[in-house]
Amino acid sequence: MTETTITPESAFATAQSQLRKVAGLLELEEGMIEVLAHPKRELTVNFPVRMDDGSIRVFTGYRVHHNEARGPVKGGLRYSPMVSLDEVRALAMWMTWKCAVVNLPYGGAKGGVIVSPRELSARELERMTRRYTTEIEIIIGPGVDIPAPDLGTDARVMAWIMDTYSMQMGYSVPGIVTGKPVGLGGSLGREEATGRGVLYIAQEACRRRGISLEGATVAIQGFGNVGGAASRLLAQAGAKIVAISDSRVGIYNQTGLDVEAFFASRLPGGYIGDHTHHIIDDFPGKGTDHVDITNEELLELPVDILIPAAIEGQITDKNAPKIRAGMIIEAANGPTTSAGDEILAERGIYVVPDIIANAGGVTVSYFEWVQDLQSFFWAEDEVNQRLQRILVSAFNEVASVAEERKLRLREAAYVVALQRVVEAIRLRGIFP
Secondary structure (H helix, E strand, O other): OOOOOOOOOOHHHHHHHHHHHHHHHOOOOHHHHHHHHOOOEEEEEEEEEEOOOOOEEEEEEEEEEEEOOOOOEEEEEEEEOOOOHHHHHHHHHHHHHHHHHOOOOOEEEEEEEEOOHHHOOHHHHHHHHHHHHHHHHHHOEOOOEEEEEOOOOOHHHHHHHHHHHHHHHOOOOHHHOOOOOHHHOOOOOOOOHHHHHHHHHHHHHHHHHOOOOOOOEEEEEOOOHHHHHHHHHHHHOOOEEEEEEOOOOEEEOOOOOOHHHHHHHOOOOOOOOOOOOOHHHHOOOOOOOOEEEOHHHHHOOOOOEEEEOOOOOOEOOOOHHHOOOOEEEOOOOOOEOHHHHHHHHHOOOEEEOHHHHOOHHHHHHHHHHHHHHHOOOOOHHHHHHHHHHHHHHHHHHHHHHHHHHOOOHHHHHHHHHHHHHHHHHHHHOOOO
8 A cells, every 4th residue: 555545436525425325314405415515614725834955845735624513623634745635625524423423522624734744854844834833823723623633743743733823822722732742731541542442442343243352353454553552452452463554564464463562663653664674574573474465455354353544545346345354443534435335335244434433532632622621631541431431332322323223334323423413503503
């Protein structure tokens, strides 16, 4: 897999297709569908940054608000050369549904800058982040839009955003972003929250399916913050991680991998190796039973649970017929296209959709935001317990709707989410 989001079906087309299918189940009027199908506002910024060599480079960035009927908008900020307005629109829409399905008082947003962060020095990255923050300052705020880390960004980037925004306000505003360092008002448990949420969802999904997670074989595409944390936590819970990959290379061992050893070798940003070699090639524990594989091959392995934790558009109508996993837990946003999803359904593969499977990150971001507003902070075990309660409750609600209405989990999750968003829109009314 290369770092690309280009698929036969665009991310936003996938998001809109998912919306319209469930809107039909709810018999929503066309006007309401149109409201939900379009972002409320979109900001595109082109801004100059001085490079270390004295030259000036212009970057393009986006921030999209999908829907704010249920509260301030929330969503990550990604740095990637493949960021596009189409992608950001889709991700913002998915954030609306994700927040609604776990019943957080947020709408959805997303942002991004077209850049390869690994090609910038730390000083260039900081200058770019601060300038981007200044450009989007007109539509962000702790009661308006609260960014968070995503692909290519981390706690350090959030600290720069918080500091830049606070300087503009003239006082410290920790609630402007989540995913910050703990020393700046970040929450304990936030860094691995999405991966921990995947664990909680996997445990509950296995329980409802009558499957034991202990001993289950698992393949994880993507070894970044989400996939790395999920692999470690699932292994600690007794699952057998047989395959992992980063954006360039993967490894498979049908008897299981030493996840802790790979986790220790992971570099910031999720890469298993550096720019010149892969740690997989030199891994001390690597034997003849370890097989190098591509990302495409990983998706088609014969495993109990497949966890796509990389980027959108990975399971399509081309490879869905070849998927051999019994269960798919979507830790990435939009990893399955609409056409691919139909094929998985026809084949009876149990798919836990992204808007519930990877909601752990935004849930603990909500906890962080609440703690910042109160200036009162919780212990990590309290954070994890609250996270588990919310996700397990949300999953069981979605699973019950699926059983009652004879729907797939994705359709049921959208039914729950759309009902909440539509109710908020109707209660507020259409102004004027």
